[in-house]
Amino acid sequence: MNSSDNFFEKVYEVARLIPYGRVTSYGAIAKYLGAARSARMVGWAMNNSGKYDDVPAHRVVNRKGILTGKHHFSGSNLMQQLLENEGISVVENQIQNFESLFWDPSKALK
């Protein structure tokens, strides 16, 4: 295990902790990891998540609840399908009732 995996691994660790039917934001994860300004790295880590298992990247969206990263999934609508499969409503790439579904690791895991 490489030391460089530390940050990424922590991102995946938090991602796996996201409860079923819930979502969170890149910034929230970054903040929880103590790197609030590295939200971009969280997204990048998700990009590498393809190398890992059990990393529900589809539960991670930007602060507006928009599926900004859906284009990185296999299909064009896979991410939305996964979310809807968990009972989350997605319309026009945006999660409905996002604030209620939002899961903040800083609060949940504190």
Add this chain to the structure above:
DNA sequence: CCTGTGACATAAG
């Protein structure tokens, strides 16, 4: 060490 990069966040218009 330097440069490029990125699935963000925030501010301003």
Add this chain to the structure above:
DNA sequence: CCTTATGCCACAG
């Protein structure tokens, strides 16, 4: 919310 611009930072080469 949209677009444009800026900051920010960890990683890859």
